[in-house]
Amino acid sequence: MRVSIFITCLADQLYPEVGESVVRLLHRYGCEVDFPELQTCCGQPAFNSGYQDEAREVARGMIRAFEHSDYVVSPSGSCTGMVHHYYPQLFADEPEWLGKAEALVEKTYEFSQFLVNVLGVADVGAVLNEKVTYHPSCHAMRLLGVRDEPVKLLANVKGLELIDLPKKEDCCGFGGTFAVKMADMSEAMVCEKAGHVCSTGAGVLVGTDMGCLMNIGGRLNKENQPVRVMHLAQLLEEGVKQSESGDK
Known part of the structure; x- marks a missing residue:
């Protein structure tokens, strides 16, 4: 292919x-x-x-x-x-x-x-002992209808504990030019989102859009919160590497 x-x-x-x-x-x-x-x-x-x-x-x-x-x-x-x-x-x-x-x-x-x-792949054979919460980005969820696919992939990572993100469908406040034109509102939104992330107790925030993750990650970093921010592909690849190293 x-x-x-x-x-x-x-x-x-x-x-x-x-x-x-x-x-x-x-x-x-x-x-x-x-x-x-x-x-x-x-x-x-x-x-x-x-x-x-x-x-x-x-x-x-x-x-x-x-x-x-x-x-x-x-x-x-x-x-x-x-x-x-x-x-x-x-x-x-x-x-x-x-x-x-x-x-x-x-x-x-x-x-x-x-x-x-x-490809019909819901389990990449990853292993990752982490508490993870998932932020569904607005455009993936609302424009493309991507809802179950990331969750299926995460659910099949062995050792991973997936914690539901409160008010997960709320926007993170990035929105590209929105964050520039409506900076005060954008900041309020990302502060709220970061608070919800921290409330889960998860050590990793995962998503499928780097715009959202950059925005939320920036806020978490500003607040000195020890949360790793990863794209779904990064998390899956890290889990695959851990699985392969454990097999040797």
Whole structure:
């Protein structure tokens, strides 16, 4: 199975180790992974700020970058949601590009969605003795309908205790440009989210979007809270390594 990685801006620039974990896990299940170098931003910041013409041009670049890919997998529900829900809207009046946008939508998946629903993998054989709580990001949950997939993967990690996050469906306050335009409200929201994380007593916070994890992790760090913040792919890969080291 040939898979192209859509790395996203945050993972590419700030958290490349997340992309590495995704690639290594996909390799375990026989995927041939490539990285189209033409890819850039998905256009979400421009789109959310009302710059639809600029977002459209960025989207054209993304469509060209992945035009020949069989599958496109991303470690972000937010960026995947942008492709799924807003690319067809951007090209509604351009039939040729609309067809290309819809073709990209059909083959683009968030990481956990691809692992569980396409590869049929709910147990990667990971072992991790940690108390973990999971934050479901807004776009993955509401735009893509990614709800059960991350939980299934976490539930099958041996030794892991999954603790339910209070008010887990509440936004963390990041929202990209929202955090800049509405800074006071964003801060209040992330303070509340960090409080809920700490109330679980978990040593690890896991999620599927680095925007959310960056925001919550920044707040936890500011409050000197000893909580590790990890993308789901990182946690699964760490668990796989522990399992393999225990087998030797």
